[in-house]
Amino acid sequence: MAAAVRALPSQLKALTRLRCEIFQTAYNPRNLRTGAKYLRARLRGPSMAEYYPKTVNLSQIAREYPELGIVDEQEAQRMADVEDRKRRGKGTPKKAKKKADSRRAAKKR
Template sequence: MAAPRSRILDLLKVQCRIFSHTFNPENLRLGNKILRQRLRGAALASYYPRKTVTFEDLERAYRPMGLITFDPLRSHHEEMNQMLDYRRKLRGKGAPKKKRTAAGTNNPYPLGVFCIILHLYAYSRDQEPLPL
């Protein structure tokens, strides 16, 4: 003869109380396994070494005082990047040219026309015209 479900649940509840488990008769996923684990923050923080002072930090700190440094490795990387950019441009794969005017400006009187008008105005008033 099988025991009634309520009796089995009562027994399970007592068992969970004795062994310090959570009572979950519907078998829902509550994440208790993860919550019972020790916190890992200190272990992860101590895994990586503390940040030490680098050459770039010293360079940045003393640049206002006029310190000029030369890093051959950095200059080599810059030269290589310039060479690669030049090669890409030769193959037609380089960055597009920058636009000369802003996208949203539709000025009917560009600056050159304004300078000519100002020059003519000064000439009509018998003043010394501004150099163009």
């Protein structure tokens, strides 16, 4: 009969530390939460992006291939509406180039 060999707790800790160094794993003697499980996990983004089909709209095609002469009716109507609003003075305000040009600065005076 072979005698059972008992290791001391300090020897077990040393063995565990050495095992972690050899196999390049995290040494965590106090079993703290480290998040290593989630950091090792495979990223989900690429497979999700691959799952959903790529959407192609008319405006993208028109921008990429201007020689085709494709006109996006909705975009043309939107631009016409913007021009009309600008003519009536209802367009977006101009951006201030300097701090003194802003409406806030004019209000404080």
